[in-house]
Amino acid sequence: MDKLDHQSIVNLKSRFFDLFDIDSKSFNYELILREMLYIIKNFLHASEVTYYSANEWNDEWAAEASTNPFSTAAILPYTAEMKNKLLSKEVSRKPIGIHTLEHYDLLIPLKNKDGFYNFFVVQLDGSVQESNQIGTDCLYKLISEEFSFYLIKVQDLLEIVAEEKRYKKLFKVTEKFHSSMDTEGVLRAIINTLKDIYPSLGYYLLLSHDNNTHGDLPIKDLEYDSENLAAMEAYVTGEIQFEYVKESRNSILYAPLKGKQGVYGVLQVIAENSVKFPKKEVEFITLLANTAGGALENAQLYQQSKKLVSDLQLINEASHRLNSNLRLTEMMTYMSNRISISFEAEEVGFILFSSETNSLTVLNGSTDFFRTKAAETYIHYFKEKIKQEKDSLFLGDFSMPSEEDAVYKSIMAVPMMQTGVLKGFAIVMHQLPYHFSFDTFKLLQSLIHHSTLALTNSMLREELEKMVVTDHLTKLYSRSFLDEKLVRSLVEDAEGTFILIDIDNFKAVNDTYGHQVGDEIIIQVANIIMENIRATDIGARWGGEELAIYLPRVPLQVGVFIAERLVEKVRESSAPPVTISCGVSYWMRNNEENYHSIFKRADKALYIAKETGKDRVVVQDAFRTS
CATH class of the missing domain: 3.30.450.40 (GAF domain)
Known part of the structure; x- marks a missing residue:
């Protein structure tokens, strides 16, 4: 040179x-x-x-x-x-x-x-x-x-220079990771960091099915199949894996999101038109994935602890409410509402078995769907499954055994057991497949376990209360219950009608057919009464063959019509045939009335009916006698 x-x-x-x-x-x-x-x-x-x-x-x-x-x-x-x-x-x-x-x-x-x-x-x-x-x-x-x-x-x-910028970015994002207890926030920080440092690369987060992260993040389910072997290898071994895709000319890195207790997913990074993944980027992406894995673990543990506290609060609150002497309907309504809200369920039902009649009862408080024809298929299917298996059912994508398509795909059914006896089951449903998590299923089991005893106690209490106020033979209310309701009505209502009923010639029935047939006649008349009055009306056994009806807030004309209809129905449908006589009294506010005067007028009217031919209705109110 x-x-x-x-x-x-x-x-x-x-x-x-x-x-x-x-x-x-x-x-x-x-x-x-x-x-x-x-x-x-x-x-x-x-x-x-x-x-x-x-x-x-x-x-x-x-x-x-x-x-x-x-x-x-x-x-x-x-x-x-x-x-x-x-x-x-x-x-x-x-x-x-x-x-x-x-x-x-x-x-x-x-x-x-x-x-x-x-x-x-x-x-x-x-x-x-x-x-x-x-x-x-x-x-x-x-x-x-x-x-x-x-x-x-x-x-x-x-x-x-780029390395310095990358590690400064890693330091900043690490601070963000450890200041965040939100799983989605951690995942979003991973993607944003990679986009900022490597804008030419492609990214996906491969997470397991139990990760319910939403939003615009590039998230895929981590599935085991022949096209995903490298990703699964990274997930199972916790080690970085590489893949060379000849058809698309891509080099792919799979970095496990690894914490101290396990691997929570896989970060997939794609380098297009590259024979090998750039070595200088592998170390940084590995550090980012490991840091993110630890932060993701902390966030998930925090969320799990919050969920556990929330679940325990729900069980504690439910147990407190269920043991506060709620009525059965109030109890089931409360449970249905809490399950609907906490589990985001569309339908919640409580079904009871009757061991005597082998029948089913949908308890009040269940959602309206369970009183429709469409619900019968679900109820009977799960009744048989639970009676056979004596265990809870957790279905993510339910299909009917028949060709009929199931509208509700996610279903949880939990038996209600008391001292080893199957009392019924609770069923929770949603139309979307895999809507309920396994944690939700375990929580439902715990709730039903805690509520079954309270449910049984409430049913026994209401049954006992009903026995106290119900006549054993006729299943009508007792006279004391009718007396109590009539006295209260005099204070709260504007008017009311009282009907006193006597079976004509009842002694002759007993003498002719025997006392057992006599009891059956009383039962027949009681059934006719129950079929012809409202749920708010009070039918009672007054004593012997005498029955009574109190109609709160019912005017005299309507009361007389009901009495006349009862006379006609008994005459037509009793077997052996009998007739009844009715005495009717009426009261209205501003008249000085009391329980004794109302009864006295009805008794007097009944006496007149018996003396003037029987099989009839006689009215005696404060103004007139007919």
Whole structure:
């Protein structure tokens, strides 16, 4: 190398060195590469210099930068001949021997980190060619060495700067991870960090089915299948896995989101058009995934603890309410509402078995669906399953055994057991498949277990209360209960009608057919009464063969009509045939009435009915007698 070439190279190196200002905002690879090409252009008195970099994956060289903006779209095929030309490190002069580069005067091989695989081409200025001032091969080789050296240094410095930025970002996101107890917030921070640092890569979070994260995050279910073996391997082993997809020309990294207690998912990072996943990125992504795994574990444990506290509060509150002497309907309504809200259930039903009659009863408080025809299929199916298995059922995608399609896919059915005896079952349903989690199922089991005793006690209490106020033979109310309701009605209501009923010639019935038939006649009349009055009306056994009805808030005309209808019904449907006589009394507010006067008038009217032919209705109120 002569003195002139040496001085020229020193000047060239100085020009390259001036570009190294890492504190400048303009310190980026594309800009520096382009500036280096302009330095070469001026140094060689060229009209154009274009830099080509190798892409082995795409089998091509691409024009990465040029002093001519129209040359940056050029693509050259990746041929063995061209590769050998570069590996020889020899400068190619015109004609270069490549059709697409025939208008260039020089091809100078360049070294990248893997060897001599890049190059730049030079089109000399016409004045240089005319004066025959083209440089020597030795000069061009020195230019190649210096250009390669400085470009590699630029790449190394940029990697250091990028590494610093990445780890600053990792430090910040780690702070965010450990300050957040929200699972979705942690997952969102992972994706946002990767997007910020590696905008050219693709990302997915592969999570298990029990992760109910919503929103716009790129989340997929982690499923075991032949297309997902690398992801499952990362999940099971807790180690980084790599995959090379030839068809889509992608290199994929699977980083487990690993905590101290287990693996909570897999981060899938996709590098497009890459033979191998970039090594310099693997360490950072691994650190990010491990940090995120720990934060995700903490967030999930926090959420689980909150859920556990909430579940315990629900059980405690439910137990307190259920043991506060609620009426049966109030108890079931409370349970139905709490289950609907806490479990986001669409339908909640409580079904009781009758061991004596083998019948089913849908308890009040169940949602309206369970009183429809459509519910019968579900009720009878789960009744048989529970009676057979004596265990709870948890179905995520239910299908009817018959060809009939099931509207409700997610179903939980829990038996209500008391001292080893199956009393019935609770059933909770939703139309969407896999709507309920297994934790929800366990909580429902606990709730039903705690409520069954209270339910049984409430039923026994109400049954006992009913026995106290109910006549054993007729199932009508007792006289004391009717007395109590009539006295209260005198205070609370504006009017009312009282009907006193006697079975005609009852002694003759007993003498003719016996006392058992006599009891059956009383029962027949009682049943007719219950069939012809409202739930708010009070039918009672007054004593012996005498029965009574009190109709609160019912005017006299309506009361008389009911009495006449009862007389007609008994005459037509009793067997053996009997008749009844009715005495009717009526009261209204502002008249000085009391219980005794109302009864006395009805008794007097009944006496008149019996004395004037029986099988009739006689009215005696405060104004008239008929």
